Structures are given as structure tokens and as C-alpha cells.
Amino acid sequence: AQKITQTQPGMFVQEKEAVTLDCTYDTSDPSYGLFWYKQPSSGEMIFLIYQGSYDQQNATEGRYSLNFQKARKSANLVISASQLGDSAMYFCAMREERSNYQLIWGAGTKLIIKP
Amino acid sequence: DSGVTQTPKHLITATGQRVTLRCSPRSGDLSVYWYQQSLDQGLQFLIHYYNGEERAKGNILERFSAQQFPDLHSELNLSSLELGDSALYFCASSARGGGLTDTQYFGPGTRLTVL
Numbered sequence: 001a002q003k004i005t006q007t008q009p010g011m012f013v014q015e016k017e018a019v020t021l022d023c024t025y026d027t028s029d030p031s032y033g034l035f036w037y038k039q040p041s042s043g044e045m046i047f048l049i050y051q052g053s054y055d056q057q058n059a060t061e062g063r064y065s066l067n068f069q070k071a072r073k074s075a076n077l078v079i080s081a082s083q084l085g086d087s088a089m090y091f092c093a094m095r096e097e098r099s100n101y102q103l104i105w106g107a108g109t110k111l112i113i114k115p
Numbered sequence: 116d117s118g119v120t121q122t123p124k125h126l127i128t129a130t131g132q133r134v135t136l137r138c139s140p141r142s143g144d145l146s147v148y149w150y151q152q153s154l155d156q157g158l159q160f161l162i163h164y165y166n167g168e169e170r171a172k173g174n175i176l177e178r179f180s181a182q183q184f185p186d187l188h189s190e191l192n193l194s195s196l197e198l199g200d201s202a203l204y205f206c207a208s209s210a211r212g213g214g215l216t217d218t219q220y221f222g223p224g225t226r227l228t229v230l
Binding site for chain 2: 031032033035037042043044045046047050052053091095097100101102103105107108
């Protein structure tokens with residue numbers, strides 16, 4: 001069974017609009033962490049944001065925030081005021097104790113920002 | 116720039132050959148992870164080393180091997196190469212040996228093409 005599901009293979013968004021990238025996860029471990037990474041066309045994998053299962057508040061890092069809904073097992077990435085440079089693949093990943101803390105990856109969402 | 120370096124950036128070789136990919140982790144990081152990213156398989160975890168010792172194995176073929184040296188750099192050896200081994204190979208490093216908040220920072224990757 002898929003542990004990390006990113007249902008949007010691709011998205012087009014107008015520049016300056018906010019965008020939400022969906023991520024749902026499946027775990028019965030009470031302790032887990034969720035990560036988002038960005039992969040531009042140049043290929044490197046860039047860490048964006050982290051949310052722990054016990055964190056009381058949603059994580060934020062600059063224009064990135066995480067809409068963490070624990071009961072729904074979702075950890076959507078929100079990018080505010082999108083820029084052309086945000087065009088990239090975005091991956092959601094999870095780490096849980098029972099998987100020996102190895103990162104489990106989603107299939108990714110390709111985001112294209114239109115000028 | 117994540118601080119993780121990988122060489123070479125690109126590698127073109129023939130089937131049946133052997134290649135070595137090199138990774139230097141961020142200063143102070145003790146863990147090195149290797150991943151394979153191909154178009155049809157997504158991001159696959161290969162192996163994790165912590166302070167010179169193998170910590171976890173993922174979907175690593177027997178034709179592949181890795182090691183982490185006393186100076187903490189790591190090498191991934193790929194032998195008897197097949198066309199299907201063509202992929203982007205990432206190295207990532209983290210400060211510790213795992214745990215929920217032990218964020219992995221990725222290198223720029225080595226693009227391997229097997230002809």
C-alpha cells in the first residue's frame with residue numbers, strides 16, 4: 001500500500017497566486033515526521049520544510065507553510081505569492097520509527113508557474 | 116548550495132562496465148544516504164551509512180556496493196551495468212544516524228547514462 005500519496009501529477013498556477021500541493025500519508029506509528037522537497041529542472045533536491053507529528057503548530061518557512069491535518073493524515077504544502085522560480089517537482093516524504101526512520105517518498109507533483 | 120558534493124556530475128558508460136560515484140557530506144554530518152531516481156521508479160533509497168558503518172539497506176542490487184571512509188566521504192560502486200541502471204544518483208547527508216528530525220540534505224546528483 002502507498003504510504004505517501006500525492007494525487008496531483010501536475011499543476012499550472014498563475015504567478016503571484018497561492019498554490020497548495022496535496023500530500024496524504026498512511027502510518028499507524030504515533031511518532032513520525034513529514035518533509036517537503038523541491039526538485040527544479042536542474043535536478044538538485046532542495047529541503048523546504050519539516051513537520052513533526054507532535055508539533056502543535058503548522059510549520060512555516062518563509063513563503064512555504066504546511067497545512068497539517070493529523071486526523072485526515074494530510075500534510076499539504078502551501079506556497080504563497082508564487083514566483084516563476086517555484087516551477088519544479090515537489091516531493092512529500094515521511095519518516096517513521098517503524099521504518100527505521102528511512103524516508104518514504106511520494107511520486108511528486110510537477111508545478112508550473114505561468115507568467 | 117546544500118554543502119553536499121558529488122562527483123562526477125555526468126557519467127556516460129557502456130553496458131557491462133563498472134563506475135564509482137563519489138560523495139562528500141556536509142561538514143559535521145555523520146550520515147550518508149544513497150538514492151536512485153529514474154523516470155519509471157521515482158526516488159528509491161539504496162543504502163545508509165553512519166560514521167563508517169552500514170546502517171540500513173534499501174532496494175540496492177547485488178551489483179551495487181557502497182562504503183563510507185574514515186573521512187566520512189562515501190563511494191557508490193555500480194558494476195556489470197545495464198541499460199536500466201541509467202538514472203540520477205543522489206547522495207544525501209544528515210547530522211546524526213536517523214531520528215525524526217534528522218533532515219537529509221541532498222547533493223546535486225550524478226547523472227549516469229548507460230549505452
